[in-house]
Amino acid sequence: MFSTQAGAATFSDVGDTHRAKDEIYYLATGKIANGEKDGHFYPDRQVTRAEAAAMIGRTLQLNGNQVNTDFSDVGSNNFASGYIEEAAKKKIITGYNDGTFKPEKPVARGEMAIMISRAFGYGATTINGAAKQLMDKGISSGTADGSFGTSLPIIRSDFSVFLARSINAEMRMDGEQPDFSTVKYVNADALNMRKGPSTLFDPVTQIPQNGQVKVAYMIGKWAYVQYNQSVGFVHSDFLSDSQVDQSSSNIAGKTIVIDPGHGSPDTGASGYGLLEKDVVLDTGLRVKGYLSQTPFNVLMTRETDKKIELSDRVTFAREHNADIFVSIHANSYKGDSSGTETYYYSAAYHNPNVDASTALATYIQHRLLDFWHLPDRGVRNGDFHVIRENTMPAVLTELGFIDYKSDNDKLKSPYWRQEAAKAIYLGILDYYYHYKNYNDVLPLYDLLQAQPSTKWY
Ligand SMILES: [Zn+2]
Known part of the structure; x- marks a missing residue:
């Protein structure tokens, strides 16, 4: 279902049979997850808090320009400093009471669940609540013992799986179905619906002006929508609550x-x-x-x-x-x-x-x-x-x-x-x-x- 896009990266340690292949290449297509310069993805390496902030920040298209942050241990030389600053402002991530962020600390599964809940507006207030949401939505299954394993560290392949499924409900396991219930109309001339929430993803189809879409949820400024038989992502700037009076559209197609x-x-x-x-x-x-x-x-x-x-x-x-x-x-x-x-x-x-x-x-x-x-x-x-x-x-x-x-x-x-x-x-x-x-x-x-x-x- 998710063929790798032409021109997307390939990683020497994520082959055809890797269990997280679809999700890792999906994120790589959107430059949300990157490999190392040596061509490896290192799927089994633990995810650090800085890496998690960067991947979530790129998903939401936050401003990643490196900056000095309010955290004493994240300066502008940290590759993720821009994302850490922006994600902290949006209260997706938080630091520690001593004013540090601990960017190199591995992320635990429970922390990740909270980050995803905040980033995508699921509204959980506790780690257990967030973990349950991910399981209910078919984003994550538990660990072998049936629990979520909130304190266990998470490796890059698992993080990629959870993140990709959070972004794109088509990748989820059985669970709650997305509710395509909010009606909007396309206000652009011909809007590309894409496989993911950025222009880096291939178009699925084009929607004409005043085409009616049904929105399930938002990933940053991108809406996950249904149009006729297709589902995918469109930029929300080009959706309106009502149809465009076409005689008043001055710029479409100019x-x-x-x-x-x-x-x-x-x-x-x-x-x-x-x-x-x-x-x-x-x-x-x-x-x-x-x-x-x-x-x-x-x-x-x-x-x-x-x-x-x-x-x-x-x-x-x-x-x-x-x-x-x-x-x-x-x-x-x-x-x-x-x-x-x-x-x-x-x-x-x-x-x-x-x-x-x-x-x-x-x-x-x-x-x-x-x-x-x-x-x-x-x-x-x-x-x-x-x-x-x-x-x-x-x-x-x-x-x-x-x-x-x-x-x-x-x-x-x-x-x-x-x-x-x-x-x-x-x-x-x-x-x-x-x-x-x-x-x-x-x-x-x-x-x-x-x-x-x-x-x-
Ligand atoms: Zn010149």
Whole structure:
């Protein structure tokens, strides 16, 4: 029933006959459970409290960026510190009275039951209550003596089994059936139902706008739903209590073209061993990652390192009837300039969308200043082919100077490129919200737990 997805990891110590194979590979597909660099999963190793927090945190898509926590023994160097901090805030996990978390301490089965109950809202208040819930739901059987074994340590394979079954009721043993009773309607154009609660899982089917689904439970922001004969997960941002008046849906199916500059053999600018073509492609793909979770249709002029003529980038956007066009670049100048600038084109006899382009550039620039924190070189008029010759609102952002050390440090960092992608995504939303007055972008801010910006333009 649960075939391993193409491209998913394989572990040399979890073969075809391993009893927890389905569950371990299910979690690996969602990058909820990972192996070690040596290609092993170590299914028989005891789970530490840090590992448990990380796996639950990844399941709920909490922010895993490493931070200093309130626990005296979990600093930002701990791989799970972000998840520990976030899960503690949500009261899924707790520390000890002496202010420590004891991240390396093995987790006992009872502790795990409580964590799962809190993470998925089962509502147990005691370890025994939580253990009984897991058994009633068919998530866990007891130990050989018929008890739950609350004080026994739990190994990675068993933890994986319990976690996978908690996430996906199709993997459970006989027990209480999930109650698909809450009726919702899909508010996106065509919503993918997936095998698990993130976009890393393959689609099961697509649900059209206003399709009626029945929700059984939530895993973070993902709803476990039934639609016709299919069951799977959809992001709850795209579910509403009532049907969409289709005449009022402004963004569904609107096409956004993301244009990473340059491409082999044209490297663009370079500095400190870094090539513009590579960093702008990676940033563009991260922007796509956000937009593809929305009702927008997102297209990229390139998704690999290849040469594309400037005129072909424009033709591509026109032929796909793009609603906006966002080109991503990095600058260089003698190694002595720093900062972010975003361009529009101001001569209306070419691209007539001067006002809209200026608005889009303004919102993207402001978000970049907020998230990316390089000096402000402003929203500027620039005579670049891809924004001059296009026929829709079009902007070109220069993230920073690749030949200037502090800018280069950001451009080479995956963490910072993700921040830049967030900024561009939110800048696009701000444009639609403030400039186009499209209220149906409002739920899309939830993806980053953000709010609309100040009305800059
Ligand atoms: Zn460039």
